[in-house]
Amino acid sequence: MAAPKREAKRMRPDDIPVLGILRQALGYHSDRQRVIAENVANANTPGYVPDDIPQSEFARALSGAQSTRRVTLNATEAGHIQGRVNSGGSGAWRSMATPDSETTINGNAVVLEEQMVRSGENRMRFETALGLYQKSLSLIRMAARGPGA
Structure with a gap:
């Protein structure tokens, strides 16, 4: 009698904590953009006050995700035990009214200029996180190929 085929469990990028943080x-x-x-x-x-999502919101969500992270065991077969990290985090940000340095007559x-500076800084940080994410994925692909591949 032939042995039953086992379905290989695939690892998702979200299973790696660094990639989860970079996705957040x-x-x-x-x-923010x-x-x-x-x-x-x-x-x-008239009367519009600009909003922003401060960096502290990201830090709050990140610390909340780290404090609610739980490791549970997932047994796929007798004798095989694998830990799985469940990352929490809401991903919901609270925007706050952040008036710029000037207010016009109409309120x-x-x-x-200040919004363009914020946009530029935000873009640089986004591109940095994206570069780290892409580099992490390429390192995982390289490791998965193995030596000499």
């Missing part, structure tokens, strides 16, 4: 960073910077773009779009709206507090 990419999500944070993507959401959306908020900055909304500020720029409302640069002429609008958006200063385009």
